[in-house]
Amino acid sequence: MTGVPPTTVGSGPLGKRKAKAREDGFDRPRFLRVYSWFVYLYLFIPIAVVVIFSFNSVKSLQSFQGFSLQWYDEFLSDPTLRESLFVSLRIALITMIIATIIGTMLAIGLVRAKTRWSPAANVLMLIPLVTPEIVAGISALLIFSQLGIQLSFWTIVIAHITFSISYVTVVVRGRLASMGDEVEQAAMDLGATRLQAVRLVLVPELWPAIVAAGLLTFALSFDDFVLSFFTTGEDIQPLPVRIWSAIRFGVSPTINAIGTLMMVVSLTAVVAAVLLPRFFGRKESGIKVLTGQEE
Amino acid sequence: MTLDPRLNRRQLLRAGAGGALGLYGLGALNGCTVERPIDKPESTAAIKPEIDGDILIYNWAQYMDPDIKKRFSEKYGVEVNEVNFDNLEAMVTKLRAGGRYDIIWPTPEYAYRLNQEGLLHRFNRDSLNNAKGISSFYDKGWWDPDSELSIPYTYYTTGIAWRNDVVSGMTGSWNDLTNPDGAGKMFILDDFQEAIGEANLINGWDLNTADPNELEISKQTLLDQKEYARGISTNSTANLVNGTAVIHQAWNGDIVNVRNQVDNPEDFSYETCEEGVPVGTDLMCIPITARAPGTALKFIDWVIQPDNAAQNVMWNGYPQPVEGGKEAFASLVKDEPSIDVKLEALGDGGMEYRLDDPDDRALWNQTWTEVKAS
Amino acid sequence: MPGVAGDVSSKGFWSRFLLPGGVWLLLLFVVPICLVLALSFGYTDDLGRAVYSFGLENYQDAFDPLYIPVLLRSIGFAVATAAFCLLLGYPIAYYIARYGGRRKHILIALLVIPFFVNYLVRTYAWVALLADEGLVNSALKDLGLTETGIQFVNTPYAVVGGLVYGYLVFMILPIYASLERMDGSLIEAGKDLFGTPSRVFMHVTLPQTKQGILAGCVLVFLPAVGDFVSAQLLGGPDTYMVGNLIQDQFFAASNWPFGSALTVVMMLFLSIWMLGYLRSAAREARDPVAAGGV
Structure with a gap:
């Protein structure tokens, strides 16, 4: 693996030393294992409820009466709900593409350029990560109203991109920071222009991180409620906004069917984020890239 | 994270000065309103129930049987899309922000306000096939003195x-x-x-x-x-x-x-x-910014058609003050009369x-x- | 001139990469937030529209003794959320990092999966589970553990529980990353120095992962303060949070200027944590070891 400092991977994962560890107190694998199982249980019970009750044959969230696909049928036979699903997908796709391009460029600029604007740009990039979403939603609503821009599909997309750029930058920069610029320099010594060096050397090097960041962005945007809620307008609303309106009035197991379908979509994106980097000749999985282990 | 460590006091000062300058610029906003006035069409002639495009309806969630929309689509070859609000004030906010919806569901007081702002289309009730089934309580209500703005949906x-x-x-x-x-x-x-x-x-x-x-x-x-x-x-x-x-x-x-x-x-x-x-009523109204007001009116007529009204009442559990809707609701609540609404009560007790x-x-x-x- | 990486022009070349993102964030993030600030001095006119102005009334209202408790409550909930997330998240991150072995990636992926079910749907599932005649209470009654059932939903505990469930992943990932980044030989050295694993943990592992803990706490705390979903769906009469208050001002009470003022006040409260996070990120970049506290 080129450019990865030996300390991150080379010195061996902690796991190898477990055989020697004397066990007491907190650091007991058995205690930790049981504890972890409970956390997993806590995380998965509601998911199981969503999935199981999406197949319920009656309109109840209290008792499961039998297997049925009627809630999926209800979802799929309602053209506007179906359209909402496609709207959510389109928003997520456009957000992914644009935010990934802008965010990657920002990451490259932040690592490579050392101008007096870099610190300011860095802070600018970090702020969205630590700003509550409701603030981003309100400010987006205000700027669009102020400029007389009709709230629509595109206002949602713009708000999503704004909030996603920083995620992309952080993930991509994590990888970039661990690479030297020797290969680019070598490419340029061989006659490549700087732009060619970026296109032919840097981007392929960064590709696993770019793919992972893009798919993460896709999943975040696809699931987003708060930003969409504030910026949705006259076009078909994305699914989470429909869900919000629906769960404040009445009981609808259709929500469970929608939730299950959305989970399948998001998981596909995440699984792709984890697996795709391998197709680009990387041994490490996308999880490493996403959790920033390469920083 | 590689935040540049040289983010020092001087730079913060510089940022602060920039911010102050920006604030000064924002002072120019003094007196401006956040929302732009809506571009209203010049002609406000009464609209007619005729198909003139796909419609987007803006309703409470789970308030209309999807099958009613679906059959309308199939019959007239237009799409009926739906978006939801969870609050009437939110509906007005989005409408004022220029949102273009073909049918909205305000209460009488909201319909009154929207009409005051000139945001509702007029239409002739007699142009609807099923208008005769509407309960007489909804003739010339205070919010709609000429019965030309609204059709009741539920009460x-x-x-x-x-x-x-x-x-x-x-x-x-x-x-x-x-x-x-x-x-x-x-x-x-x-x-x-x-x-x-x-x-x-x-x-x-x-x-x-x-x-x-x-x-x-x-x-x-x-x-x-x-x-x-x-x-x-x-x-x-x-x-x-x-x-x-x-x-x-x-x-x-x-x-x-x-x-x-x-x-x-x-x-x-x-x-x-x-x-x-x-006692409340949810009305159906057509905003002035509707893209397909003709289809919208046609759809309203479809909703109050007796068999559709009956089907919808069975689905959402709310009575509709039209022929078909009242009877369907009465059958729903026949063993629990307290749930029924007597329209006469709307006059004095209500x-x-x-x-x-x-x-x-x-x-x-x-x-x-x-x-x-x- | 290809191949000649002159210092000055190279700087210019790379800084162009900053432009699209920088301009985008400036125009669509910073400027809009300034608009919120500007509107917070405004008022609502007779037609219910928000008008910019220079008045302090909204801030007088926001600092009314009535609303301060709402803000403090939100911060309290968010602190509790961060604490529970740490309590749940650290051991599991530690377990996976230290004992996960070959299954590490699967275990982490399993932790992340639930967060890709829509937050609203997940919260809604909790309501179904925890309602007075919901699945959990039915099970407890069947087991004879309770006769009347336990009131879970519409309580502060339910709100915090919903928040923990919503944001746990933001705690686990930074901690896991910092544990993975840690040099394994430090633990060996620590063993010689401190003896028992728990002392090694206290004196070596914990300080080494301080950055991850801090990052996790901030990333959980900040969004939790502004959340309005959990309190809306799982809350009771006394769990109104500042996010609900702000949301209501925009979409129920139609008082955008007051909503903006509340937003600014909330941001002021949060800026302390935000700056702390940014500063520590800077310190880490300068000197990772010192930042780790060893």
Whole structure:
């Protein structure tokens, strides 16, 4: 693996030393294992409820009466709900593409350029990560109203991109920071222009991180409620906004069917984020890239 | 993270100076409104029910049987798309921000306000095939003196729903909300008018009072009720079905839904209260910015067609004041007459929410915010 | 001139990469937030529209004794959320990092999966589970553990529980990353120095992962303060959070200027944590070891 400092991977994962560890107190694998199982249980019970009750044959969230696909049928036979699903997908796709391009460029600029604007740009990039979403939603609503821009599909997309750029930058920069610029320099010594060096050397090097960041962005945007809620307008609303309106009035197991379908979509994106980097000749999985282990 | 460590005091100062400069620039905004006025079409001639494109309807969630939209689409070859709001004020906000919807569902007072702002289309009721089935109560209402702006969709009372297997001693008064059997399992509707209105009625004020002293006392009434409350929520159906609520301020249609969804419908009762029965109507109106007002009108006509009205009532549990809708609802509630709404009651015993003065609305909103925040 | 990486022009070349993102964030993030600030001095006119102005009334209202408790409550909930997330997240991150072995990636993926079910749907599932006659209470009654059932929903605990469930992943990932980044030989050295594993943990592992803990706490705390979903769906009469208050001002009470003022006040409260996070990120970049506290 080129450019990865030996300390991150080379010195061996902690796991190898477990055989020697004397066990007491907190650091007991058995205690930790049981504890972890409970956390997993806590995380998965509601998911199981969503999935199981999406197949319920009656309109109840209290008792499961039998297997049925009627809630999926209800979802799929309602053209506007179906359209909402496609709207959510389109928003997520456009957000992914644009935010990934802008965010990657920002990451490259932040690592490579050392101008007096870099610190300011860095802070600018970090702020969205630590700003509550409701603030981003309100400010987006205000700027669009102020400029007389009709709230629509595109206002949602713009708000999503704004909030996603920083995620992309952080993930991509994590990888970039661990690479030297020797290969680019070598490419340029061989006659490549700087732009060619970026296109032919840097981007392929960064590709696993770019793919992972893009798919993460896709999943975040696809699931987003708060930003969409504030910026949705006259076009078909994305699914989470429909869900919000629906769960404040009445009981609808259709929500469970929608939730299950959305989970399948998001998981596909995440699984792709984890697996795709391998197709680009990387041994490490996308999880490493996403959790920033390469920083 | 590689934040540049040289982010020092000088740079912060520079950033601060830039910010101050920006603030100065924002001063230029002084006096501007946030929303731009909507571009209204010049011609405001009455529209006709004829297909002129796909429509986008802006409705409460789960308020219309999707099958009714679907069959309309199939019959006329246009799309009926739907978006939802969870609050009338939010609906107005999006409409004012220039949102182009073909049908909206305001209450009479919202229809009145929107019409004052010139935001509603006019149409001739007689051009609809099914207009003759509309209950005469909705002829020339105060919000629509010439019956040319709105068609009624549903009507409902606000009252109290309770579990008669848990709670006893209900008296038919709004004070039943603080029945000790329901302490800790009582819900107030998360709606500023329903909540304050109920308190006004308990105190013997006018339903729509805007007297600050009276509202202050009603606020205290609500704060006292909060001691008994489990929550403030519009989801009376779910709260009653899942057993979290045993007493719930509620709309009568929700009780129909509750009774449809539980194994023990006989345990769920509903009462309207002697101090006063708020009666509401949800109207269908066509905003001036509609893209396909003709299709919209045609769709409204479709919704009040007797067989469709009956089907829709069976689906959402709310009565429709049109031929077909009334009968369907009567059959739904035949064993629990308290849930029924007598349209005659709309005249004298029933009361409507109406706050025309923006200052009054602001005061009510302020009062409700204080109740929720306390 | 290809191949000649002159210092000055190279700087210019790379800084161009900063432009699209920088301009985008400036125009669509910073400027809009300034608009919120500007509107917070405004008022609502007779038609219910928000008008910019220079008044302090909204701030007087926001600092009214009535609303301060709402803000403090939100911060309290968010602190509790961060604490529970740490309590749940650290051990599991530690377990996976130290004992996960070959299954590490699967275990982490399993932790992340639930967060890709829509937050609203997940919260809604909790309501179904925890309602008074919901699945959990039915099970407890069947087991004879309770006769009347336990009131879970519409309580502060339910709100915090919903928040923990919503944001746990933001705690686990930074901690896991910092544990993975840690040099394994430090633990060996620590063993010689401190003896028992728990002392090694206290004196070596914990300080080494301080950055991850801090990052996790901030990333959980900040969004939790502004959340309005959990309190709306799982809350009771006394769980009104500042996010609900702000949301209501925009979409129920139609008082945008007051909503803006509340937003600014909330941001002021949060800026302390935000700056702390940014500063520590800077310190880490300068000197990772010192930042680790060893």
